[in-house]
Amino acid sequence: MRGMKAAALLLAGSMALAACASDESDSGSGGGSGSGGNDELMIGLAFDTGGRGDKSFNDSAYAGVEAAVEELGLSMEDNVQTLSPNDDASNRGELLTQLAEQGYDPVIAVGFNYDEIIADVSQDFPEVTFAQVDGSNADGAKGDNVTGLLFAEEQGSFLAGVAAASKTETDNIGFVGGVQSPLIEKFQAGFEAGARAVNPDITIQSQYLSPAGDFSGFGAPDRGYSVAQGFYQNGADIVFHAAGGSGEGVFQAAVEANKRAIGVDSDQWQTASPEQQAVIMTSMIKRVDNAVMEFILSVANDEAEGGTDVVYDLESDGVGLSTSGGYIDDIADVIEDYRQQIVDGSVTVPTTP
Structure with missing residues (x-):
């Protein structure tokens, strides 16, 4: 374009x-x-x-x-x-x-x-x-x-799920949504589908910070921290957030747990603190x-x-994954393979969990 x-x-x-x-x-x-x-x-x-x-x-x-x-x-x-x-x-x-x-x-x-x-x-x-x-x-x-x-948030989130399932060492990952809504459910659906495409038996913990109609979940870092902390304590080693400003709490929980996190919308590694950059594995970029x-x-x-x-969508580079920090360089071929399958239509990504 x-x-x-x-x-x-x-x-x-x-x-x-x-x-x-x-x-x-x-x-x-x-x-x-x-x-x-x-x-x-x-x-x-x-x-x-x-x-x-x-x-x-x-x-x-x-x-x-x-x-x-x-x-x-x-x-x-x-x-x-x-x-x-x-x-x-x-x-x-x-x-x-x-x-x-x-x-x-x-x-x-x-x-x-x-x-x-x-x-x-x-x-x-x-x-x-x-x-x-x-x-x-x-x-x-x-x-x-x-x-x-x-x-096509579900397509980019599918690749985030592929990355998480490919890099996890515990076969246990998490998703934090800001507000339960059709839009954020697209992130969850894609993430879960991508992870299960790599490992059908993977454990995925998912939770929203606020219910439908309550948009406070996009601006509640304390809640993002609490939910992500619980995921890490329950065995997750990578957590993906689609929670706006609440993602700051997810990153802080990852820092304290010495685990990984996946950002959203922008390349959040670029604007993170050095300690957060050490844990932000990638971001699902929404252009x-x-x-x-x-x-x-x-x-x-x-x-x-x-x-x-x-x-x-993926074909127009409207969504995708960031590579800042080099944490997913070793699985670039895996991610590209799934990206191509989505673009050519051999993989259809769901939009609801």
Whole structure:
């Protein structure tokens, strides 16, 4: 896809910068206004729970904006506004409305939690181009000015399961999900299927940090720590998390247990502390950065197609595994073999556990 190489080159630096920054105030990180009197793109980005600095999903979206801004010769200060939800995330609709009212176009919502809200806001602003990361608009129900940016998380997670089952020394591994939901269940389903493809008899411990509808599980490192610690005490030596900011607790539990962990969304080895880098075996990369960058570039080139979805999978390098640290170099051939089987259709990965 257009611009993929540029995003790949920029990701490590962008994520490192993002990880060092905490959320700005609700006035956003950009100083520009949508009514600033120029015809350059004015980009609005509404984060999900955790906001900027989560070293995961939100930071990857921000990195995609940075990559697009760089390619288009724009300014993060003058052409970008970012907003984060309040503590209970009850103001997501207000964030999208604020960005649209201020003239930002496109407006990008990060996360499936914007599902119902973006449909309402897009109708109020039919001239604004919207995108939603992890939100489908395949049937156009959210409006013909909304594009869904989706990922085959189950495919990347399958490879994470292959890696875990290939590297475990106890034949016991774990999965920590942030919130029980169809999206996070795709991670669990793929991970478990990949592990059992290598070892049908492997023990897999799986647990969610919060039930459906309670999104606190994405921002609760203490709960991530407690669950992962329990897994390690029960014999697991590798734990994969799909829990957003709660993954920090999983990594800390791995450090204390001297066991391994697998990160998610971005190459989390890149933004980890040295002690965490020693235990992060790999990360299931979900190229939110590429998706966001590609969307912005399509808007800039007047090529954006609303009322539809763009799906990023293994074949398009939209998902995959990181190799930082070199911990899975010795099983590269095994991982590539399974990747190819998925791409050519000889392996179909489930999307539900």
